[in-house]
Amino acid sequence: MNPNESLVPTREEFLYFSLPEKLLFYVLTFLALGYAAQQVWARVKLWQTGRPTAPLREGWKYWLPTRESASQWWQNLLVYVLAQKKVRSSRKKSGAPMHLLIFYGFVSLFIATTLLGINTYSPIKFHQGNYYLLYEATFDTLGLLLLVGLVWAIGRRLIAVKQGAPVAAATLFENQKIDQRRYPVSHAPADWLALGMLLVLTLNGYWLEAARISANPKPWDSWSWVGHAIARSMGTISPEAYKAIWWFHILLVLVFFAVLPKLRIRHIVLAIFATAGKPNLPMGKLRTIPMEEVEQTEQVGVKTAKDYSRWHLMSLDACMECGRCTEVCPAWNVGKVLNPKQLVQDARAAMESGEDLAPKLTEEALWQCTTCHACVEACPVLIRHVDLIVDVRRNLVSEGALSGPAATMLRQTASTGNAWGAPANEREKWMAGLEVPLCRDGGSFEYLFWVGCAGATDPAAMKTTRAVAELLTKAGISFACLGREEACTGDPARRTGEEFLFQEKAEQNVGVFQKYSVKKVVTACPHCFNSLKNEYGDFGATMEVFHHTQLLGDLVDAGRLKTAESPNVVFHDPCYLGRVNDEAGAPRRTIPGMKNPPNHSAKTRCCGAGGGRMWMEEPPNERPSNARAEELVATGADTVAMGCPFCRIMLDAAIPQVTEKPMRLVDLAELLQEANQK
Ligand code: SF4
Ligand code: SF4
CATH class of the missing domain: 1.10.1060.10 (Alpha-helical ferredoxin)
Known part of the structure; x- marks a missing residue:
């Protein structure tokens, strides 16, 4: 070390570089970033061709948060980007930790480069002393996260290739030939390029650090512990050799940023805008x-x-x-x-x-x-x-592209107000032998008990409807039903694609709610629950909406109903309750101790009925209900409980297809009703 040099730990940027070399660096940086910016702008223009949504702001400002949306925007950024909520909760056993390593390694290098940039190009100089030592030790360590993550990612793909995984297909038809369950890791030439570039960049970052230490050693170099260890095996190198490694590194960085918008790794930037700026809409x-x-x-x-x-x-x-x-x-x-x-x-x-x-x-x-x-x-x-x-x-x-039973369902919904085609006066059949208050009788009520098409028409679902009515009566809840004044919520029509039939039914039903000043609704159908809760607001509805397990769970908690015992009962979460409306707790509060199948709560597995599929034909070997039934049967339970008439219809047909063992299929309300009759 030169005896005239300062003993304050730091490092010199552009070590050994002449002014023309520095200028060349700036010109190349400008060209690479300019090329990347041009590609990004082309994509932004493509997105801008889409339908604008509020808040309407001109040009690129559209993509930034407004004053009103700023707090939600930052909160989303924290939860989905920085805390990686979705990746952490992923079922991918090796993919999730690998992604977390790469993400946090990348973020730490981004922070390190930003700090260095501020120190180099602003009047504030802080890259020295103890801060510098800490900086070197910290980021040398964190860079290893990225390295491990990249080696992991490349290793997974190499194993996939060894197992025969084909190159990712370009189209849906080609993809059909790939058994994704056998080959869950896809790989395409662009993926190899991105991973290879990142790996070489990360390794070369350490090599560059080692070259600097070898060419210009300092007493504090051991704080840059990874580079220092490599330098010890390198011996002394010349300033020219150091500069060659520097240029290789910089050129690779610039090429990486120039091609970034074309590679799928662009999600490291776009995920910020997609997640932080996500529409403020309920999932359903x-x-x-x-x-x-x-x-x-x-x-x-x-x-x-x-x-x-x-x-x-x-x-x-x-x-x-x-x-x-x-x-x-x-x-x-x-x-x-x-x-x-x-x-x-x-x-x-x-x-x-x-x-x-x-x-x-x-x-x-x-x-x-x-x-x-x-x-x-x-x-x-x-x-x-x-x-x-x-x-x-x-x-x-x-454009008239739908035919078959689903088209019949739409016609039935339009003509009778019931997706199964039953006339309105049959909506009161389930009440036989019960004293069910009706809104039209004029009494006051706290809850409107919304029955739904299935609950009023399907014989098995009618048992649930009767059980709910009896439990509400037993618990002293003031409720009433609409009977023949109720029409389909329009959920199957909307999800099948018949938007204006849904809107017609929503307007009709909201008119009835307003006529009876409905403040609270309880329903045993998660599809009705979702539409009434999340979609009817667009048509002027203002009531609170509850799934029957939410109200029954509260009544159990309050001691107004006895809970049921659950020997060997497995619970199947309906998608529109457990996932779409994030309500997995209420059923388990209603009847504690039920078994869970491997996929449950928000990660429940679909019975195959939603989106109008209930009315579409499919061969038995292509039925999601059979796959779900297998999972439920494998728990060893002798009773399958649920809280959805659609799931019940599907599983009722599926369970006998997958087991000869007799199994009971029942709504939670029926189990609770049995317990409360004793
Ligand atoms: S849409 Fe894309 S990012 Fe989202 S889960 Fe599917 S493959 Fe992954
Ligand atoms: S059926 Fe498939 S594509 Fe459709 S919502 Fe479910 S997971 Fe998504």
């Missing part, structure tokens, strides 16, 4: 299409990608192609063509080409969705696949 709420929009555009729903909202278009680019959505899709898992990951890729391709979505996404796949939201729940960048699918269904239905 679909967009209400205003009639004025139909008059203006002369179409219903989404035909080409530009009919999606701007956020939806941007979210397509944010997809990290992790496949978590596909892994949990009940349709994909029974061998159907629907593959939500591929659907997102195909929608993105349609955004780029401007082609119609329906042929690109394939109608067959679009109709296979049960709207179970398992994909939405699993997606780390919060893509709303169900919105993407139902919006195209709306367009298809408006």
Whole structure:
């Protein structure tokens, strides 16, 4: 060390560089970042072709939070980006920790570079003394996270290749040939490029540090402990050799940033905008299409990608192609063509080409969705696949593309107000032998007991309806029913794609609620529960809505009802309760001690009935209900309890297909009613 040099620990930037060399560095940086910015701007312009949503702000400002949305924006950023909520709760056993290592390693290097940049290009100089020593030791250590994560990611792919996993397919049809359950890790040339570049960059970062230490040793170098250890094996190197390594590193960094917008690793930036700026909507709420929009555009729903909202278009680019959505899709898992990951890729391709979505996404796949939201729940960048699918269904239905039993269901809903086609006066059949108060009789009531089409029509579901009415009576709850004045909520119609039939039913029902000044509603159907709670607000409804297990759970807690014993009962969470409305606690409060199948609560597995699928035909080997029944039977329980008439109908047909063992299928309300009769 030169005896005239300062003994304050620090390091010199651009060590040994002449002014022309520094200028060359700035020119190359400008060119690389300019190229990247040009590509980003091209994507932003593509997203801007989408349907604008409030708040309407001009140009790039559209993508930034407003004063009103700022706190939600930062909160989302904290939860979904920094705390990696979705990745941490992922079912991917090795994928999740690998991703966390890469993410936090990347973030730490970003922080290190930012601090260095501030010190180099601002008048504030702090990169010295104890701070410098701590900086070196900390970021040398944290960089290893990235290294381990990258080696892990490459290792997973190498193992996948060894096991015969093919290169990721470009289209849905090609993807059908790939058994994703056998090969959960996809790999494409671009993935290898991104991972390879990041690995070389990280290794070279340490090599560069070692070269600096070798070329210009300092007494405090041991704080840069990884680089220092490598330097000891390097011996002394010349300033020219150090500069060559520096240029290699910088050129690689610049190439990486220039190609970043083209690689799927771009999600490290886009995930921020997709998650922090996510629409402030409940998971189960679909967009209400205003009639004025139909008059203006002369179409219903989404035909080409530009009919999606701007956020939806941007979210397509944010997809990290992790496949978590596909892994949990009940349709994909029974061998159907629907593959939500591929659907997102195909929608993105349609955004780029401007082609119609329906042929690109394939109608067959679009109709296979049960709207179970398992994909939405699993997606780390919060893509709303169900919105993407139902919006195209709306367009298809408006063009007469739906036929068969589902089309019959729509006609029945329109003509009778009942998805099963039963006339309105049959909605009171289940009341036979019970004294059920009716709203039209004029008495006051606290709760409207909303029965729903299934609860009033299906013989098994009617048992649940009767049990709920008897329990409410026993607990002294003041309630009333609408009887023949109740019409279908419109949920099956909306999710099948018949938006304006849903709106007609919603307006009709809200009119009845207003007539009877309804303040609270309780229902035993999670689909009605979701529509009434999350969607009827758009039509002027203001009441509180409860699933029957929520109210019954409260009554059990308050000691107004006895709980039931649960010897050998397994509980099946309905998607629209446990996942879509995040209510897994109430059923378990109502009857404690029930068994859980492997997939339960928010990660429950779909019975296959939602999204109008109840009225669509499918061969037995392609039924999600059979797959779920197998899981429930495997728990060894002798009773399957649930809280949804749709699940009940599906599992009632499925359980005998997968076991010869007699099993009881029952709603929680019936178990509770039995306990309260004793
Ligand atoms: S849509 Fe979401 S879950 Fe599916 S592959 Fe993309 S990022 Fe992963
Ligand atoms: S909502 Fe369910 S069925 Fe539809 S794509 Fe997502 S996971 Fe598959």
